[in-house]
Amino acid sequence: MSREYCPKCGYPLVVCLCAAISPMGCDVDIWVLQHPDEASHAKNTARLLPLVLPQTRILCGESKTDFVDVQAELTARAGPLYLVYPQDETSEPDIAPCSAGAGQSGGRPLLLLIDATWRKALKMYHLNPWLHGLPRLSFQPQIGSDYRIRKAGRSDSLSTLEAVAHGLQCLHPGLDVAPLLAAQTAMVTKRLAAMPAQVRARYRES
Template sequence: MKREYCQRCLYPKNSCLCKVIKPMSVVTEVVVLQHPSEVKHAKNTVRLLALALPQIRIVVGESPADFVDLRRYLEEQTKPVYVVYPNEHSQTVAEAGASEAAIIILVDGTWRKAYRMLQLNPWLGDYPSLHLEVEDESQYIIRKAKRSDSLSTLEAAAHTLVALNPNVDVTPIFAVFNAMVQHKLTAMPALVRGRYNVDNIKG
């Protein structure tokens, strides 16, 4: 039998997330450069982020040609632009003196693919880089990561928004995220589910 999908959240109807979706808006402009391989990934957190933050701008691509329109748009803006990606030159939001009236760019892909995207697009180096100071571990326990400090793109966006403005309530973002994680865990056989540290998931 063909699986039916919700027309709003695009998840299977038996795992529809609509009941927890509460769209929010923020002053900060969020732009995501998404690697093509992530678009149809079952655990695509950018799709979840867009449900909670409809104003997000998602540009799918890998090479400079894919981002021509975005580059033109950014060059026309007067707001500061930051790339959220840790490197030897990146700073915290406080160190950079960044405010919420900014544009933040996140790169969505595995560490290897994200790094390759940055290498293929040296124009991103024209903008200052930000890294996050987050004490809590990622709640994205259902996806393996080589680094212990790995955050999903959704988590990175939410934490950056809070760093830029501590008064921003990002509960709607984590609500859809946690709903997806819990559904995936519930659907797993008990033996498989036992491999994940479910006690670390925040409600």
């Protein structure tokens, strides 16, 4: 018997998230370069973004040739653009510090993110040298990730959704990102509840 899906949120009915989804207004565009493996991953958080931020675009691919059209669009686009990606310890200070304002002239700001496991995100970054020259927005989270249903490659790792929430607050200090975090919390809670007890026990309880 095939699994039934909610026509609104797109999740299986057993983990329908509609009750936890509250679209929020924001003048920042979100583009996500998504590794193909993430597109069908049940625990992926990027798929939550368009439900809360309708201006989100999910762009699937891995190498430079997969994103030729994306590069052309970004080149032609007006407005400040920031790649949300952690700085190396040896890198210069952030090009786009967390005090950066979104009110620059020329168009809406855009946050560009890579959606993948840490190892695959690093590979995608190296496969796409056009990303290296973009202004970068990086930050040190004040609190740890609440995304406890997938293993992280770094102690300071955030889910893609959490990275968006932090990025938005960097551009708009004081912005209420609760709708984003509530959607992720609901997804995590329902995924855990749907797991067999022996599987659920493997994950860290909050």
